[in-house]
Structure formats: C-alpha cells, structure tokens
Amino acid sequence: MTVHRAWIGLGSNLDDPQRHVERAIEELDRLPLTRRRDASRLYASRPLGPQDQPDFINAVVLLETRLSPLALLDQLQALEQRHRRVRARRWGPRTLDLDLLLFDDSILALPRLSVPHPELTHRAFVVLPLLELAPELVLPDGCRLATATEPLTQDDLTPLLPRT
Numbered sequence: 749m750t751v752h753r754a755w756i757g758l759g760s761n762l763d764d765p766q767r768h769v770e771r772a773i774e775e776l777d778r779l780p781l782t783r784r785r786d787a788s789r790l791y792a793s794r795p796l797g798p799q800d801q802p803d804f805i806n807a808v809v810l811l812e813t814r815l816s817p818l819a820l821l822d823q824l825q826a827l828e829q830r831h832r833r834v835r836a837r838r839w840g841p842r843t844l845d846l847d848l849l850l851f852d853d854s855i856l857a858l859p860r861l862s863v864p865h866p867e868l869t870h871r872a873f874v875v876l877p878l879l880e881l882a883p884e885l886v887l888p889d890g891c892r893l894a895t896a897t898e899p900l901t902q903d904d905l906t907p908l909l910p911r912t
C-alpha cells in the first residue's frame with residue numbers, strides 16, 4: 749500500500765479551543781495507518797463569517813497515511829465527534845473542525861469530499877500555516893501556493909507562543 753501525504757486544517761472556537769486543537773494534533777498521530785509528519789504553530793484568528801462568535805484557534809498538520817481519502821475523512825469525522833463537535837449553525841462556532849485540505853496531488857469531486865479544499869487559497873488561517881510548513885508547496889494544478897493565493901492579510905492572524 750502506498751503512503752500518501754495529507755494536509756489537514758484544524759479549527760476550534762469553543763470550550764478552550766487551544767486545548768481542543770492541541771489534543772487533536774496528538775490524536776491525528778494515532779489514527780490507524782497514519783503518522784503525523786509535521787504540525788504548524790497554533791494561530792489565533794478572527795472569525796471568518798459572523799463576527800458575534802469567539803476568535804478561532806487554527807493550525808495545519810501534515811500526515812503520512814495509508815488510508816484512502818474517504819477512509820481518512822471517516823477518521824477525521826469520528827475524531828470531530830469525539831470532541832463532541834457542536835455546530836449550531838452554518839459558519840457558526842464549533843468545538844473542532846478538521847478539513848482535509850490536500851491529498852497527494854489528487855483532485856477529487858466526490859459527493860462527500862472535494863480535494864483540494866475549495867476554500868483553501870482564500871483563507872489566511874489555512875494558507876499561512878501551510879506556508880509556514882511548506883513554503884514551496886505546489887498545488888495539484890501545478891501552481892505554487894505562495895503565488896496562487898489572493899492577497900491575504902496577516903492582520904487577523906496571530907501566532908500563539910510555541911507550545912512547550
């Protein structure tokens with residue numbers, strides 16, 4: 749079975765979000781047939797969408813996995829459920845969001861899963877942690893992430909102090 753590289757975006761803005769994200773980063777290393785290869789710093793970010801909700805904590809993780817994209821998606825959704833994911837409304841607050849951003853150079857448009865993540869290049873809280881880990885990252889369409897993104901402002905994104 750081949751080893752795949754999967755990039756995961758993490759986000760939380762409820763119920764001690766830093767703890768949710770830190771625990772999820774550890775738990776991603778324990779998924780079946782999967783190893784965590786790298787993790788970005790944690791970033792505090794202003795909410796995209798409705799502003800009447802707490803700031804988010806965001807991070808990005810690189811996994812090596814022998815799971816298929818849909819098997820990995822199942823694992824990510826189960827992990828979200830173990831954090832008792834609450835998602836009261838669309839674009840509203842949540843305890844843990846795990847997005848499959850990239851899977852090798854795959855381009856997938858399945859009913860349950862679009863890869864690359866359709867919002868990938870529009871979201872500073874995804875792009876900047878990704879570029880922290882992989883400044884030279886090339887997207888499946890052959891474009892470098894660093895140049896594919898719209899002008900993104902770092903203003904709404906603050907790295908937290910390194911975890912000890």
Ligand code: ROI
Pocket residue numbers: 758759760793794795796797804805806838839840841845873
């Ligand atoms: N805003 C930020 N800053 N970070 C997120 O992870 C995030 N996730 C979401 C919405 C509600 C769109 N806004 C977000 O799902």
